[in-house]
Each structure stands twice: as structure tokens, then as C-alpha cells.
Amino acid sequence: xINIHEVVExxxxxxKENLDVRxxxxxxxxxxxxxxxxxxxxxKIYERITTRAKDLVHTGKEIEKKYAIPIxxxxxxxxxxxxVGAACCHTPEEFASIxxxxxxxxxxxxxxxxxxxxxxxxxGMTTADELLIRSxxxxxxxxxxxxxxxxxxxxxxxxxxxxxxxxxxxxxETAERTADHDSLGCAKLVVFCNAPDxxxxxxxxxxxxxxxxxxxxxxxxxxxxxxxxxxxIRGGSFEELCETIKKTAFKVSRVGQLVAKEASxxxxxxxxxxxxxxxxxxxxxxxxxxxxxEIGLEQPGAPGTTAALALLxxxxxxxxxxxxxxxxxxxxxxxxxxxxQGMIEAVRAGALNLEKLEAMTCVCSVGLDMIAIPGDTSAxxxxxxxxxxxxxxxxxxxxxxVRLIPAIGKKLGDVLEFGGLLGSAPVMPxxxxxxxxxxxxxxxxxxxxxxxxx
Amino acid sequence: xKRTIITVVGKDTxxxxxxxxxxxxxxxxxxxxxxxxxxxxxxxxxxIVDISASEKAFDTIADELAQIGEEIGVIVKxxxxxxxxxxxxx
Numbered sequence: 001x002i003n004i005h006e007v008v009e010x011x012x013x014x015x016k017e018n019l020d021v022r023x024x025x026x027x028x029x030x031x032x033x034x035x036x037x038x039x040x041x042x043x044k045i046y047e048r049i050t051t052r053a054k055d056l057v058h059t060g061k062e063i064e065k066k067y068a069i070p071i072x073x074x075x076x077x078x079x080x081x082x083x084v085g086a087a088c089c090h091t092p093e094e095f096a097s098i099x100x101x102x103x104x105x106x107x108x109x110x111x112x113x114x115x116x117x118x119x120x121x122x123x124g125m126t127t128a129d130e131l132l133i134r135s136x137x138x139x140x141x142x143x144x145x146x147x148x149x150x151x152x153x154x155x156x157x158x159x160x161x162x163x164x165x166x167x168x169x170x171x172x173e174t175a176e177r178t179a180d181h182d183s184l185g186c187a188k189l190v191v192f193c194n195a196p197d198x199x200x201x202x203x204x205x206x207x208x209x210x211x212x213x214x215x216x217x218x219x220x221x222x223x224x225x226x227x228x229x230x231x232x233i234r235g236g237s238f239e240e241l242c243e244t245i246k247k248t249a250f251k252v253s254r255v256g257q258l259v260a261k262e263a264s265x266x267x268x269x270x271x272x273x274x275x276x277x278x279x280x281x282x283x284x285x286x287x288x289x290x291x292x293x294e295i296g297l298e299q300p301g302a303p304g305t306t307a308a309l310a311l312l313x314x315x316x317x318x319x320x321x322x323x324x325x326x327x328x329x330x331x332x333x334x335x336x337x338x339x340x341q342g343m344i345e346a347v348r349a350g351a352l353n354l355e356k357l358e359a360m361t362c363v364c365s366v367g368l369d370m371i372a373i374p375g376d377t378s379a380x381x382x383x384x385x386x387x388x389x390x391x392x393x394x395x396x397x398x399x400x401x402v403r404l405i406p407a408i409g410k411k412l413g414d415v416l417e418f419g420g421l422l423g424s425a426p427v428m429p430x431x432x433x434x435x436x437x438x439x440x441x442x443x444x445x446x447x448x449x450x451x452x453x454x
Numbered sequence: 455x456k457r458t459i460i461t462v463v464g465k466d467t468x469x470x471x472x473x474x475x476x477x478x479x480x481x482x483x484x485x486x487x488x489x490x491x492x493x494x495x496x497x498x499x500x501x502i503v504d505i506s507a508s509e510k511a512f513d514t515i516a517d518e519l520a521q522i523g524e525e526i527g528v529i530v531k532x533x534x535x536x537x538x539x540x541x542x543x544x
Contacts, residue, residue: 002535004489004500006542007459011531065513067537254540322544 115205168383193393220256249319275329276320289342301352332365464528
């Protein structure tokens with residue numbers, strides 16, 4: 001039988017160390033909402049989402065009460081809209097009207113984000129894919145809760161540089177169209193290499209075409225729990241360090257598994273995966289950067305950071321995979337700058353720059369995340385940064401992503417304030433040398449060789 | 455049988471257990487196990503209970519116990535046992 005110390009430990013994690021379930025995300029297929037008539041298609045989409053997910057938020061709250069564990073977000077991901085709208089959208093504006101429908105549906109069911117305004121173009125773009133991509137600035141400016149993602153590259157197909165070039169322009173345009181709100185649109189837009197079909201985390205969640213009609217995916221978190229556990233073994237060996245992280249990750253993930261199973265049962269929607277990510281929030285004590293400091297770094301960005309992060313990421317997975325038979329999504333430590341108080345401090349202290357962050361993304365999920373760059377950064381430079389990150393993912397057979405926020409009208413040292421879970425981002429310097437001629441080349445970068453690995 | 459864990463955390467004062475137990479008895483909640491400890495100078499009590507014979511729903515019991523906690527200046531929490539089982543048992 002459960003003893004009092006175990007009960008106290010669990011409740012301590014919840015009350016003092018910010019243990020929570022970060023998101024219950026319901027994936028919903030919209031493939032059969034395809035229609036040659038745009039308004040009919042929009043009706044079907046609205047109907048499908050509001051029917052399928054009508055109990056999602058309520059169920060989440062009920063589970064919170066049952067176990068007294070906070071479930072921070074209830075969200076929805078849908079089939080990439082480039083596929084759903086292909087038959088009826090012939091202009092970017094028509095695609096953007098679907099984003100409005102998604103936004104209305106999200107508000108009607110009470111979820112805080114809905115992901116899937118997406119296109120998968122790692123090898124080539126269909127006409128519809130390109131129209132959707134060109135509609136992203138308008139779609140994000142005119143909606144509140146819709147998130148957009150584009151898969152630009154994969155290990156199997158290489159990097160679609162035409163799409164990379166286009167996304168550089170679209171990210172800039174999105175920033176410009178939402179300049180009044182600190183370029184907030186870009187916080188809801190992410191580009192990927194090797195995007196997973198079952199990611200529950202925003203902004204990159206979409207319901208892949210390999211998925212069933214509906215599915216429940218759950219993202220767990222708990223940087224504060226890992227940090228507190230490590231405090232108790234200060235000065236310990238690497239073995240102790242790894243054991244402690246693994247055990248903690250196991251416990252945290254088991255809570256996610258329990259919540260996922262319960263949500264799946266109550267909503268009568270199959271359970272998909274648990275995403276074992278360490279996802280920080282701007283709250284004090286909920287920081288991945290603080291774990292890196294606890295491991296022994298003065299600031300994230302100091303020499304040793306990549307090694308410490310590699311260790312952390314690997315141990316979280318090793319502990320987590322035993323907690324659930326179905327692990328998927330991004331599953332790794334997130335290092336978003338704006339959403340992690342410790343990361344923001346490291347940037348301010350001059351310890352962390354874009355190049356070091358890029359190195360760190362080689363060993364963890366997910367990528368250059370929530371990074372504000374000067375407002376005068378050119379589209380080509382943004383594309384160059386994206387191409388670098390895509391190359392890391394492609395060669396290392398992992399998911400990488402880029403969520404950059406060009407801070408329109410702001411310069412180095414200024415701060416973008418998003419509020420809530422998105423936090424605030426200090427504008428970081430970008431290498432000023434040009435990659436214009438490289439990005440201007442047409443076509444794609446071929447897939448890497450899959451043998452002769454050295 | 456689905457068991458529920460009730461925890462009481464707060465400053466030690468006279469009558470905490472009595473108040474909680476009276477409520478449980480009045481609502482036909484059966485106490486299976488009870489233990490207590492002091493953590494960082496705070497009184498911690500845990501009860502494992504069975505609410506299946508009670509006419510009240512889990513939600514109601516949780517709310518009413520929390521209310522009693524407020525009255526006597528302690529935090530009373532009700533949680534389904536599964537969260538502890540899944541976290542601490544392989």
C-alpha cells in the first residue's frame with residue numbers, strides 16, 4: 001500500500017516544484033472534410049472539431065480534480081490544412097479563411113491553441129502547399145489561437161530550399177503583420193526538419209496523415225522536479241546524476257501516462273503517445289536552464305553546456321520510455337529562450353548566443369526556439385539560419401525546428417513581451433554576413449548518404 | 455475498489471483528525487489506513503479511504519473536505535490513489 005512519504009513526495013512535486021501535465025492534445029483528422037466548395041469545407045471542419053472535442057476541456061478539468069494535478073493546456077491538432085483545403089482554395093486568402101474557421105472552432109470548445117495550419121513540403125510543394133504557405137502571415141495575423149507549421153526537410157528527402165527561401169520571407173512578413181503585438185504571429189509559426197506526426201506541443205502540433213480519426217497525445221513536463229532532485233545529490237558522480245534524472249523522469253512520465261489513459265477512456269478516443277519532453281515555462285523554478293546550472297554550469301552557454309544537455313536529454317528519455325509503452329512526439333529537453341527564465345538570464349548575461357544554441361540543438365529537441373532577432377534581419381538571413389538547422393536535423397536523423405521572431409522596429413537589447421506561457425524574449429544578435437547568393441539558388445539539397453557514417 | 459487518498463497538511467492544532475474523521479463518518483466513508491508525520495515542521499496526515507459506500511460523489515467530498523480544511527486552517531486534499539501508484543510502483 002502507498003505510504004505517507006510517497007504521498008508527500010508526489011504532492012511536494014505538484015505544489016512546490018511545478019509538476020504538471022503540460023498538455024492534453026486531441027488529434028483530429030479532417031481528411032473527410034475535403035470539399036470542392038470552400039464554405040461547405042469550412043462548415044464541415046467547424047462541425048468536426050466542435051463535435052469531436054466538445055468534452056476535451058471539461059474532461060481535462062475533471063482529471064485535474066481527480067488527481068489534484070494541474071493540466072496546463074488542452075489543445076487540438078488537425079490534419080495539415082494544405083491537404084484539407086487543396087480542393088477548394090485557389091488563393092492564399094481562401095486558405096486564410098479556413099484559419100478563421102479553425103480559430104472559431106478553437107474558441108468554441110475552449111482550447112487555447114489549435115495546431116495544424118500546416119504544409120509538408122520536405123521534397124516539393126504542391127500548388128496548394130505554396131498557397132497555404134503564402135497565406136500564413138494573413139492567417140496568423142487574423143486569428144488568435146491557430147498555430148502554423150511547415151515541414152521543410154527530412155533525412156529521407158533532403159532540404160527543400162525553395163520552401164526554405166519562401167519561409168524566410170513568410171516569417172518576416174508574419175512579424176511585420178503582427179508588429180503591433182511584438183511580432184506575436186511568429187511565436188505561433190515553426191518550421192521543421194523530420195516533423196513528427198504525433199507531436200502534442202505547440203506551435204508544431206499537427207495530426208499526421210498516418211494517424212487515425214482521432215487520438216489523444218499527452219505532453220508531460222517537470223523541469224522543476226528534476227532540478228530539485230539534483231539538488232539532493234550536489235557534487236555526486238555522473239552515475240548518480242544519471243540515475244537521479246532517470247528516476248525522476250520515470251515518475252513524471254508515469255503521471256502523464258495515467259492522465260493520457262484516463263483522458264482516452266473518458267473521451268472514448270484512442271490513446272496515442274506520451275511526449276517525454278522537459279518543457280520549461282517562464283515561471284520561477286520551471287526552467288531547463290536551472291537544471292543545467294545545477295549540473296554544474298555557471299550559465300547555460302558556458303563550455304560544457306552541450307555535453308550537459310546531451311546527458312540530460314538522454315537520461316530523460318531512458319527514464320521516460322520505461323514509464324510508457326507508447327512514446328512519441330518530440331520527446332527531449334526544450335530550450336526555448338523566451339519561455340525559460342534561466343535562458344533569458346543567460347542571454348542577458350552574455351553567456352548564450354545563437355551559435356551556441358544551434359550547437360545545443362544537435363543533442364536535444366527541438367531547435368532554435370522562441371528566439372527574438374533584430375527587426376532588420378533580412379529574409380535571406382532567416383532562410384540561412386533555417387537551412388543550417390534543417391541540415392542538423394537531416395544529417396543527425398532527428399527532429400529540428402526553428403521558431404524565430406524578427407522583432408520589427410526593435411534592436412539588440414530590446415525585449416519582446418508575449419505574456420503567459422510564451423514569456424518574453426531579449427533580441428539576440430545575428431551574424432551579419434550575407435548568405436543571399438546561397439539562399440537564392442533554386443531546388444533542393446539532396447538527402448544525405450545513409451551509410452559510410454563517420 | 456477505487457481508493458482515495460486524503461492528505462491534511464498544516465500547523466498542528468487540537469482536533470484536526472477529529473474534524474476530518476467526523477465528516478468521513480457522517481458521509482459513510484470508510485478509513486482503511488491512517489498515518490501521520492512531521493515534514494519541515496508541518497503536520498502531515500494521510501488517510502487511505504474507500505468512498506464507494508458514500509452517497510456523495512468524489513467531487514463533492516473533495517470540495518467539502520477542502521472547505522473543512524479552510525475552517526480549521528489546514529489544507530485538505532483528496533486524490534485518487536492511482537496517481538501515487540503509477541508514480542511509485544513499477
